[in-house]
Structure formats: structure tokens, C-alpha cells
Amino acid sequence: MKDRIRKLIADRKVIAVDVNSLSDSADLYEAGLSSFASIQFMLALEDAFDVEFPERMLTRKTFASIEAIDRSLSELLTERV
Amino acid sequence: MALPSRTIEELRAPAERMRAVAEIAARHSADVDREGRFPREAIDALKAERLMAVMIPKRFGGEGLGLLEVAELCTILGQACGSTAMVYAMHQIKASSLVSHGGESPWHAGFLRNSLCAVEVRDGRFTLEKDATVISYGLYADAILVTCRRAPDAQSSDQSMVVVKQGDYSLAKTTGWDTLGMRGTCSEGFRLVSSGDAAQIFPQPFSEIAAQSMLSASHILWGAVWFGIAADAVARAQAYVRAAARKQPGSVPPGALRLAEVVSMLQDMKASVVAGVVRYEAALKNPDELSSIGFAVEMNNLKVTTSQRGAQIVTHAMLITGLSGYKNDTPFSVGRHLRDITSAAIMISNDRILSNTSNLLLVSRFDTSLVN
Numbered sequence: 001m002k003d004r005i006r007k008l009i010a011d012r013k014v015i016a017v018d019v020n021s022l023s024d025s026a027d028l029y030e031a032g033l034s035s036f037a038s039i040q041f042m043l044a045l046e047d048a049f050d051v052e053f054p055e056r057m058l059t060r061k062t063f064a065s066i067e068a069i070d071r072s073l074s075e076l077l078t079e080r081v
Numbered sequence: 082m083a084l085p086s087r088t089i090e091e092l093r094a095p096a097e098r099m100r101a102v103a104e105i106a107a108r109h110s111a112d113v114d115r116e117g118r119f120p121r122e123a124i125d126a127l128k129a130e131r132l133m134a135v136m137i138p139k140r141f142g143g144e145g146l147g148l149l150e151v152a153e154l155c156t157i158l159g160q161a162c163g164s165t166a167m168v169y170a171m172h173q174i175k176a177s178s179l180v181s182h183g184g185e186s187p188w189h190a191g192f193l194r195n196s197l198c199a200v201e202v203r204d205g206r207f208t209l210e211k212d213a214t215v216i217s218y219g220l221y222a223d224a225i226l227v228t229c230r231r232a233p234d235a236q237s238s239d240q241s242m243v244v245v246k247q248g249d250y251s252l253a254k255t256t257g258w259d260t261l262g263m264r265g266t267c268s269e270g271f272r273l274v275s276s277g278d279a280a281q282i283f284p285q286p287f288s289e290i291a292a293q294s295m296l297s298a299s300h301i302l303w304g305a306v307w308f309g310i311a312a313d314a315v316a317r318a319q320a321y322v323r324a325a326a327r328k329q330p331g332s333v334p335p336g337a338l339r340l341a342e343v344v345s346m347l348q349d350m351k352a353s354v355v356a357g358v359v360r361y362e363a364a365l366k367n368p369d370e371l372s373s374i375g376f377a378v379e380m381n382n383l384k385v386t387t388s389q390r391g392a393q394i395v396t397h398a399m400l401i402t403g404l405s406g407y408k409n410d411t412p413f414s415v416g417r418h419l420r421d422i423t424s425a426a427i428m429i430s431n432d433r434i435l436s437n438t439s440n441l442l443l444v445s446r447f448d449t450s451l452v453n
Contacts, residue, residue: 016236029288032236039374039440046444058445060289060372 002070008048009066014041024067029060038063045069051076095146098130099154103161110162111409113265114417117258119221120165120265123158127169136176148177148298149358152305159309160316163421164265166309168218170302171266174295175226178242178283181294196240199230200282208276209243212255217268220254223247227273228287240287243275250275262420289372297361297371297380299429304354304387307425308347311391314398314418315340315347321402321413336401343397350390357383374445381438388425395422 002024009019015032022031033041042063046052051073053062062072106123113120127133136151137143146154151173159166198211209229216225224246231241256270283290318340325334360379364370395418399406405413 029286030231030236030239032238034238035437036440039443042444053444055373055375055446055448058374059369061369 001073002066004048005045005066005069005073008044009041012041012044014038014044022066024070025065028063028065033063045073049073049077051080095132095135095144095150095154096157098132099157102126102130102132103157106158106165107161110165110417113162113164114262114420117260117264117267119218119267120162120168121221123162123165124168124221132169133172134176136173136180138180148301148361149355152301152354152358155302155305156309156312159306160313161309162265163306163310163418164263166306167263167266167303170306171217174298174302177294177298178226178290179244181290196228196230196237199233199235200241200243201233202279202282205279206276207243207279207282209245209273210275211273212270213273214256214270215268216252216271216273217266219252219269219271220267225250225273227275231286238288242283242287242290243277244281244283245273245275245277249277249281261423262417263424296377297357297364300380300384300387301354301357301361303425303428304350304357304383307387307391307422308350308354310418310422311347311350311394311398314395314415314422315343317406317413317415317418318343318398318401321405336403339397339401343394343401346390346394346397350387350394353383353386353390374441375448378438378441378445378447381434381441384429385431385434385438388431391422391425395419 006019009015014037015028017031022028028038042053042058053072053076057072057076061068063069102123105126106120109120109122112118131144132154134143135146135154136148137145139145155166155170155173158169198209200207200209209227211227211229213219213227216222219225224244227243227245228240229243230237231239251274252271253274254269255272258264258267258269260268318336322334322336322340325336326332357380360376364373364376370376395415398415399419402413402415405411406415408414409416
């Protein structure tokens, strides 16, 4: 799933730097993730994984790193089963 | 003339002290407005009454007041002089950043979210140069909080905040402040050149400071100032209607109906500000909540709503007071109020805020419960 997240970040040009230069735990905001881009990225994630982020997950922390996104998505996908 | 500063033991309740300052501010408000000069008398009085440091925790020599109490102080001052109140509010907004994010370093015991300039650190010292479009009361401040990129190679949104004290920096004026309203804030543009101890750089990224204290404190305290301006305009309108009623007993003056309408608008504005503070204080208990999208939407809306409401209210007060309100030299004058309140929609433009909110609402849903 982390690879799909990385591919989305690259395809949607979510950040200006090369996503492959970032570790899973690297801070995406420090890598240049803007408020506008983060929302567009959330929508892309919702579309790609067919989920909807509940209000409680719409915090800065949820989208701070690839690892954090992976954790939130896993939780949503598990709930669905 | 410097006023003698009071000791803690001599202090009366903050609101009572602020009413004394407001009297001084009111005396000079017309001159400050006309000349576009710094409200020196009122700011000196604020310092003498020790009202600048009220938000600082008691253990650091302040009074540890919360945002609701400080908002009330801004409202009291806003009824006397919009410029003075806005200077005071801006000071408290910066103080709230220091209180929330200063950490334990004694150093920490001003569109915002992108920077061109960067702070450079070498051997424990920082250097920073910034072309600032606006530094409110820059020439009169004892310290300035500067936002900038975290390092020369950092992205424009990867920002730090640095506190620079007088002596750490030089200011070269680049633009003036001859404006329609809020003329006493003296928000001129400067080229700032500074250097100092690297410990003067806040440990947290500015994005967190902005989300957790600055954005909310700004919108709440601006709202409180605008409410003060609007409330004084309504008080003048009411005085006008009452004077008319006394002259013709038995008949209801023509402005009375509009007065009833504008008072209901004022009550609505008050509810917005108070609800904003209550929401903020609830969120304070949870850092995740403070950085949530839902909270950001509500704080954005608070600014847009109060700035629009304030302008509507003062315009209404002008209609009620008529020519007496339009003239600058009657007890019912509301021209200064009207000019001051027009700044509300453009200090961080409502259009930019609404466009930010419209983006957030692509994922966030409004809480439709009445009590959260």
C-alpha cells in the first residue's frame, strides 16, 4: 500500500521534491506539502482506495508522513471488512 | 510623560484598568486618526496599567489571563479607538504564540504561510533579512516576531518564526501607511536586517504555531476589536435616537426601527465571537483538534462573519445617525468607525480565506449538531 501511496504522490505532483528521496517516516509538510495540495491529495487517496476519511482523521497528523497515511488507510480498510 | 508603573499588589481587575486606558484612548482617537500617528498616550497607559503582559503566565510575571478575558479587554479598547485596540490585539496575538510555543528557552518564555526570505544559522548565531510589506507599529515595537523559511534550501511553506528584540535588528522604511482607516496602527513596510542567538528561533515549525495559536487568536481578537468598534457605533446611534425621542415625546423617532434591527445584528456578532472563544478553549485541550480541518473551517468562518457583520452594523449606525453621524465633529460621528471597520474584510482578505475554506470543505463536513 505504501508503494501505491508513493505512486500517487509522484503522479499527482503533491510535493515538489522526488518522493523516492523521502523515507516512510519523513515529514511531508517539511518536504513542501501545502494546505491546498494536502486536500487535493486526500481526495486522490479517497478515490484510489475507495474510502472516505471521517472527520476525526482530518488532522495534520494523519497526513504527516507516508507511514501515517498508511496507518490511517489500513484502519479504514479493516473497518470495512 | 511616562506614567508610573503599578506593582502587582496595586492592580485592580483587568477590565477596570482597561476602562481607564480606554478613556485616554478615546481622548486622542480623533487626533491619532487625523494625523495617522501612533497612539502613544494610550500605549503608554497600557504599559503603566501592566495590561500588555496579562496573557503571560503568572510564574513569568504576567497574570495568566485566558483568551476570553483578553478578548473582553480588546472590546473595551475597541469602543474607544480602533487603531489602539488593533495594536493591542496584535500584541496579544504574538504573546499567545510566545505563551503556547515558547518552550523552556528563556528567549521564548507577525500572506503568512509562504516566505521568500530564509533564516541562516551558523555557529549558534542566526542572520535574517526580510523585505516585509507590512510591520504594524514596527518603529514602536520592543520586539518583532518574524516568519521566514527554515533554512536557505527549505521550501517556501517550510517556515520558522524568530523573535528579534530591539538592538537585534535595523529597519529601513520602504512603504508608508496613509490609509482609509486604522491609521494609528502605522503598518508601514520595512526592510528588516537582524542577527542574534540561534535560540531565538522557535523550536516548532511555524505551520504548527499558525494552526495552534496564531490563526485562532488572531480571528478571535480581531473579532473582539471589530465588535468593540461596532458596539460603539451602535451606542452612538442609540444615543441619537434617544435624543430625538426626548425632543418629541409620544412619538417613535424614524431611526428607532433601524436601531432595533442593528442591535439584533450586534447581538448576532457578539454570539459569533463568544462561540469562537468557547470552541477554541475546548480545542486547546487536544492538539489534534487544534490542527484539525474542521476547526480551521470554523476559525476561518469566524473571521469572515465578524468582519462582514461589523461593516454592516456600522453602515447601519450611519443610516440611523444621518448627517450627524456623517459629520466628524458631533457626539454621534461614526465616520472613523466606518473607515476603521472597512479594514476588517481586507486584513487577510476574506476572498483568500473563503477560497481556503472552499478547499477544506472538499473533505470536511460541517458539524450539524447544535452542541458539539
